[in-house]
Amino acid sequence: MRWNKISDAVIRRLPLYLRVLDELSVETDQELISSHDLGEKAGVGSALVRKDLAWFGEFGKQGVGYEVGFLRNELRKILNLDQEIPVALVGVGSLGIALTRYHLKRFEEDKSFNLKQVALFDIDPKKIGTIAEGIPVFSISEAATKVKELNINMVMIAVPAEGAQEVANVFINAGIKGILNFAPIKLKVPDEIHVGDADFALELQRLAYYI
Amino acid sequence: MRWNKISDAVIRRLPLYLRVLDELSVETDQELISSHDLGEKAGVGSALVRKDLAWFGEFGKQGVGYEVGFLRNELRKILNLDQEIPVALVGVGSLGIALTRYHLKRFEEDKSFNLKQVALFDIDPKKIGTIAEGIPVFSISEAATKVKELNINMVMIAVPAEGAQEVANVFINAGIKGILNFAPIKLKVPDEIHVGDADFALELQRLAYYI
Structure with a gap:
């Protein structure tokens, strides 16, 4: 480039x-x-x-x-948005589902968004193998295979803070390049991996300064 | 200061x-x-x-x-976090509910968070007057009264893009000082109002540059 x-x-x-x-x-x-x-x-x-x-x-x-x-x-x-970019979300809890809905709506309505959510991942055997919001839920243990198969470059992490680093490690090893992190911890990642922080608790704490 | x-x-x-x-x-x-x-x-x-x-x-x-x-x-x-700061969330959809759950969990687990969600607002008559996640849902038309009564300084806006600016105007007129905006539009606000952007679509688009 x-x-x-x-x-x-x-x-x-x-x-x-x-x-x-x-x-x-x-x-x-x-x-x-x-x-x-x-x-x-x-x-x-x-x-x-x-x-x-x-x-x-x-x-x-x-x-x-x-x-x-x-x-x-x-x-x-x-921004590489002239092509569809497949992304996945990890953590099929209430936040994960709400983010998925929101994501699909953006993908539908906004032609420049072009990030297509193609997979969900979780560790709960009751969720694995189901379809949520039209998207298949895979086991985190399948990360390596599915990332390759579906050409996933980015994951959104919406798991509790305790599990977020481990999830990040698994997906980095699987080959992803970017992470959008919703968990309230600072992830440690290699230099070549890009992390976006979507932790709104930090943003609220910043706003509290001004009131 | x-x-x-x-x-x-x-x-x-x-x-x-x-x-x-x-x-x-x-x-x-x-x-x-x-x-x-x-x-x-x-x-x-x-x-x-x-x-x-x-x-x-x-x-x-x-x-x-x-x-x-x-x-x-x-x-x-x-950061003014040595005191409890009452905040409200507008938009009781799936994103609003998921954010509320997440917020309450942070408030519970993190002693330095100290932003207490005390009210929800919506325009849907079926939702107004109910309790969601233990928090009362008020009509947006009650904003002025409730903001004063509950001493609300900050609102999180989780309504669709089309309605976000109007909601912001209503709550600014009601006296709030800070907004955390989840809607995918740029809000126009007076200089003295602080806005935090929690629009993760922008963050994903940024990450797309690096892949």
Whole structure:
């Protein structure tokens, strides 16, 4: 990849821009957007928008702005979202099921989401072999086989804190590259594995500072 | 407050430090921790740990480190988590219920969490007036009264994207100060309102970049 060294802070903002462009495409037939308007809708300053996008090419024209459809396609390509990405979720509890429903809804409604949940994993023999929300539940002991078979690159971990590290290890050994962690612990992973933190308890504690 | 100008990036890391200290207090009787060890467990460099904490006072001793119990209490005070903070959740769907369960479990198990979910809100007449997970469900039209009565400062929004901005407006008018938003839209709020983004779709899209 030619943009190996781009900071994660930049990458974090790309999905925000993509969401704005998606909304524009669905709700209006607006063809151009200025960095000012794109920034305002994404909650980012216009200079930073221009700087972020400049990492990946010359997408805009001075005084004209960005072409909505073109930039949207480019962002999808950059984020690998121009193809379906198979993902799995581990932990078929109430949180896991709710996340699955939410995930499937996003996949259905949002063409730029493109992360398709294809498998569930659990350790409970009563759940293994069943279908939940239309998705098969496998045993965690089948991780290696299923990750290969279904071409899974990413897992969401929605198991209790005590089990999360072990689950992460199993799936890293099975070959996944990214983890979205809902469990309230900090996972230890090799450098080449990317972890997203979806632990909203931390976010609530941050907000508590401001009240 | 004397630490008005501290950047949000610093505030974001405080709950990570607090979590490490909480785990140490529960699992060990370790009384001191170096900035190196605290940083390693929190996933932050040791120099940054020292810099972050220095904003709030002289908590550590050179060559000795931080007192675990003392620093833990100080962080709780800084984050306002030395008192119970009443929060509400809007949207009693499957995501809302799963988040409520998860929230109550955190509140139960984690003494530094201290955000107590005291109310649910919905617009569905079939849900209003019922009790879900032990918590009363009120109508969104009662927001102003209930926010005052229950001293609610923060709401979690778990309604569909289409309704999220309106819900945010209602609760901001009712007097809340912080929002944790699970809906996949960027909320427009006045400057004095703090919003946390708990939209995991964005986080998955970011991870897709790396695979």
